[in-house]
Amino acid sequence: MTTFNLINPAQSDIPFSAMVFPDGQPHVKIDAAGAAQTGRKAPLRILTRLNNANDLLLALFVKNTLDYMEFEHIELHVSYLMAARMDRVMLDGEPFSLKVVAAILNGGGFKKIKIFDPHSEVSTALIDRSYAVTNHAFVQDVLDDYFSKHGKTPFCLVSPDAGALKKIHKVAQALQIENVVECMKERDVKTGALTSFKTAAADLSGQTCFIVDDICDGGGTFAGTAKLLKDKGAATVVLVVSHGIFSKGTVISEVDAIYTTSSFRLVEGIQCMPVEQYLQ
Numbered sequence: 001m002t003t004f005n006l007i008n009p010a011q012s013d014i015p016f017s018a019m020v021f022p023d024g025q026p027h028v029k030i031d032a033a034g035a036a037q038t039g040r041k042a043p044l045r046i047l048t049r050l051n052n053a054n055d056l057l058l059a060l061f062v063k064n065t066l067d068y069m070e071f072e073h074i075e076l077h078v079s080y081l082m083a084a085r086m087d088r089v090m091l092d093g094e095p096f097s098l099k100v101v102a103a104i105l106n107g108g109g110f111k112k113i114k115i116f117d118p119h120s121e122v123s124t125a126l127i128d129r130s131y132a133v134t135n136h137a138f139v140q141d142v143l144d145d146y147f148s149k150h151g152k153t154p155f156c157l158v159s160p161d162a163g164a165l166k167k168i169h170k171v172a173q174a175l176q177i178e179n180v181v182e183c184m185k186e187r188d189v190k191t192g193a194l195t196s197f198k199t200a201a202a203d204l205s206g207q208t209c210f211i212v213d214d215i216c217d218g219g220g221t222f223a224g225t226a227k228l229l230k231d232k233g234a235a236t237v238v239l240v241v242s243h244g245i246f247s248k249g250t251v252i253s254e255v256d257a258i259y260t261t262s263s264f265r266l267v268e269g270i271q272c273m274p275v276e277q278y279l280q
């Protein structure tokens with residue numbers, strides 16, 4: 001499939017330049033001669049991060065330009081979806097942000113929208129013709145990489161909270177892993193404070209625990225979960241998150257190693273897999 005690559009413009013099959021006007025408006029210029037090499041009926045995908053409002057607008061401006069050029073089958077492949085966590089009204093006086101973003105994307109008229117490991121099923125419920133791309137291949141790559149470097153040890157997959165619980169058994173089944181540990185946490189949506197870390201797991205002595213979740217922001221979820229696992233005897237805790245924001249850095253208490261992808265940004269100092277390989 002032809003890729004219009006907004007994540008890595010140098011690797012784009014159709015050359016373009018993107019810029020921001022002095023008033024803050026994003027803009028794109030597609031190389032017409034380069035675009036002429038691509039058949040108008042062949043499927044084409046716009047590959048992008050949607051980290052903020054300008055990313056969203058730029059993707060829609062590219063779609064509009066390609067519509068004028070009469071490309072017929074245009075998909076949107078999203079490595080990171082802004083507002084995916086705001087999948088409900090958390091508190092009176094706050095927006096249902098994901099619903100707004102979904103309405104904007106629905107106006108784009110894409111043939112299909114693929115989203116890499118969205119926070120919840122609300123994303124694909126609200127966005128027309130959208131599909132979630134699972135984290136299964138990413139988690140498999142992490143396990144392969146970790147065990148090739150450290151040797152095979154007894155291990156388990158860990159879900160840190162209710163949101164992750166829905167996905168952990170699917171990835172375990174897909175990768176034929178039997179050992180799954182379920183943990184819980186509570187977040188006060190008024191303050192963001194995290195409390196009540198708990199698990200029913202009894203003894204994790206000697207285990208390498210892979211905490212699998214969609215996103216790491218401040219890291220509090222994972223520091224709390226890692227402490228719980230270590231208190232139960234875990235030998236090593238590895239964090240595996242599809243989307244690495246790391247707003248408080250990549251040093252997380254009691255977490256021994258971190259894997260992520262470049263879905264939100266390239267993260268230095270930890271294992272950061274190129275997201276393109278998971279969004280084909």
Ligand SMILES: O=P(O)(O)OC[C@H]1O[C@H](OP(=O)(O)OP(=O)(O)O)[C@H](O)[C@@H]1O
Binds near residue numbers: 163213214215220222
């Ligand atoms: O790195 P942190 O700052 O701790 O944030 C990361 C956590 O936040 C999200 O869940 P959230 O707490 O929003 O809960 P939810 O699954 O109930 O939406 C996400 O799925 C992680 O579990």
